[in-house]
Amino acid sequence: MYSVGFYELIKKCLQHTESKYTLITNVWKVFSVLLEYCCRTDYQMLISEIARNQKTEIERLEADYQQKFLEQANNEKVLRDNNDTL
Numbered sequence: 001m002y003s004v005g006f007y008e009l010i011k012k013c014l015q016h017t018e019s020k021y022t023l024i025t026n027v028w029k030v031f032s033v034l035l036e037y038c039c040r041t042d043y044q045m046l047i048s049e050i051a052r053n054q055k056t057e058i059e060r061l062e063a064d065y066q067q068k069f070l071e072q073a074n075n076e077k078v079l080r081d082n083n084d085t086l
Contacts, residue, residue, distance in 0.1 A: 003031075003035075006031060007024075007028070010023075010024050010027050010028070011024060
């Protein structure tokens, strides 16, 4: 969406130039190189954020697992104690 607006802006700015399409092509090439460079940085930041979120989620799941494990162990102990008293 932004690239369409950028293209229209360039086109409007260069409408009085004789070599308009050559200049638009060159500006567009620079824009695409910069966009690729910026996206790579954004991609690396996104990967780091995903890794942090995944680590947090794994820690949460492990804590939930430990809690359920302890509850299960406690339930088994209660059942065993009840069977021993019968």
